[in-house]
Amino acid sequence: MAKPPLSMKPTGWFQVAWSDEIAVGDVHKMKYFDQEMVAWRAESGRLTVMNAYCEHLGAHLGYGGKVVGEVLQCPFHGWQWSQQGRNVCIPYQDHPNRGRRMRTYPVVERNESVYVWHDVQRREPYFDAPDVFGAFGDGCSAADYWPQQRLHAERLELHPQYVLENGVDFAHFKYVHNTPIVPVFTRHDFSGAVSFVDFTITFEGDDGQKIEDVNSGVEAVNGGLGIAVTKSWGMVDNRTISAITPVDDSTCDVRFMVYIGRTPGKDPARAEPRAREFGQEVIRQFSQDIEIWSHQRYSDPPALAPDEYEGFTAIRNWAKQFYPDAYASQEG
Numbered sequence: 001m002a003k004p005p006l007s008m009k010p011t012g013w014f015q016v017a018w019s020d021e022i023a024v025g026d027v028h029k030m031k032y033f034d035q036e037m038v039a040w041r042a043e044s045g046r047l048t049v050m051n052a053y054c055e056h057l058g059a060h061l062g063y064g065g066k067v068v069g070e071v072l073q074c075p076f077h078g079w080q081w082s083q084q085g086r087n088v089c090i091p092y093q094d095h096p097n098r099g100r101r102m103r104t105y106p107v108v109e110r111n112e113s114v115y116v117w118h119d120v121q122r123r124e125p126y127f128d129a130p131d132v133f134g135a136f137g138d139g140c141s142a143a144d145y146w147p148q149q150r151l152h153a154e155r156l157e158l159h160p161q162y163v164l165e166n167g168v169d170f171a172h173f174k175y176v177h178n179t180p181i182v183p184v185f186t187r188h189d190f191s192g193a194v195s196f197v198d199f200t201i202t203f204e205g206d207d208g209q210k211i212e213d214v215n216s217g218v219e220a221v222n223g224g225l226g227i228a229v230t231k232s233w234g235m236v237d238n239r240t241i242s243a244i245t246p247v248d249d250s251t252c253d254v255r256f257m258v259y260i261g262r263t264p265g266k267d268p269a270r271a272e273p274r275a276r277e278f279g280q281e282v283i284r285q286f287s288q289d290i291e292i293w294s295h296q297r298y299s300d301p302p303a304l305a306p307d308e309y310e311g312f313t314a315i316r317n318w319a320k321q322f323y324p325d326a327y328a329s330q331e332g
C-alpha cells in the first residue's frame with residue numbers, strides 16, 4: 001500500500017452522492033474529507049449538506065434525524081436546524097440558540113450528481129462545477145443521450161491528481177487501453193482553475209496508421225481536481241464524468257458516469273441494448289485505470305521521458321493551487 005503524499009484536503013467541487021439516492025425527507029449519511037456529514041432533502045426538494053454532529057450535545061443527525069418541512073430535527077432533544085445551519089427551535093425553550101451554527105457546504109445538483117464545495121479556508125466557490133453537456137458549447141443536452149450508466153468504487157488508496165494526470169499521459173493509452181497507436185495532444189490549457197485538454201485518439205485499426213490521419217478524439221474539461229467531464233468525437237458519441245472525492249487521509253471514492261448518444265432514426269429496441277453494452281465497455285476501460293491508480297505510489301520527482309516533461313510539469317504546477325500548503329506559503 002502507498003498512501004498518497006499529496007494533500008487529501010484540496011479545494012474545489014467534489015461529488016458526494018447521486019441526487020436519486022436522496023429523496024424528499026431522506027437523511028443520507030456519508031464521510032468525506034475526514035468529516036461525518038449528512039445530506040438531507042427538505043419538502044421543497046432543496047438539498048442541504050452539513051456536518052453530522054448536532055451542536056447541542058453531539059448526536060449524529062444521520063441516526064434518527066428527521067426532516068420536518070424545511071428543517072432537520074435532531075433525534076436526541078428535538079432541536080431543529082435550518083438549511084443555513086442555524087438553530088431555529090429548541091422545543092422546550094422560548095428562544096433558539098442563535099450563536100451556534102452547524103457547518104454547511106455549498107451544494108449543487110448537476111448531471112444527476114450532488115457536488116459540494118470543499119475549502120479548508122471556507123472561501124465561497126470561485127469556479128463552477130463542470131456540466132457534461134454545457135461544458136462543450138455544442139447545444140447538446142441529456143435528451144440527446146441514453147440514460148446515465150455508473151461505476152462506484154469506494155475507499156481506494158489513490159488521489160484525485162492521479163486521475164487527472166491521465167489527461168497528459170499519452171503513453172498509457174496504448175498499454176492500459178490497447179489503442180493501436182499513441183494519441184497526440186492538441187490542447188493543454190492550465191491557465192485557470194478549470195483546465196482543458198484535447199487529444200486525437202483512435203481505438204480502431206492497426207499500428208501502421210499515422211496519428212495525423214486519425215479523425216477522432218476526446219475533449220476534456222477539468223473543474224479543479226474533483227470533477228472531469230469528457231466528450232468524444234469521430235467515434236461512438238459518448239460523454240463521461242469522473243469524480244474523485246477524498247474520504248480520509250489515505251482513501252478516495254471514485255464515481256464514473258457514461259452517457260451514450262442516441263442516434264435519431266435508429267430502432268430504439270435495438271439501439272438501447274447496444275448503448276448499454278458500449279457504456280459498459282467505456283466503464284471497463286476506466287476500471288483498467290483504477291486498477292493502476294489504486295496500487296500506484298506517487299512518484300515525485302518522476303523519471304519522465306523528454307516528450308512527457310511539458311505535460312506533467314504543467315498539470316502538477318496547476319494542481320498545486322488547490323492544496324492548502326500552497327496558500328499557506330503564499331500568506332506566509
Ligand code: FES
Binds near residue numbers: 057059075
Ligand atoms: S444533541 Fe441534538 S438536540 Fe440534543
Ligand SMILES: [Fe+2]
Binds near residue numbers: 172
Ligand atoms: Fe486512462
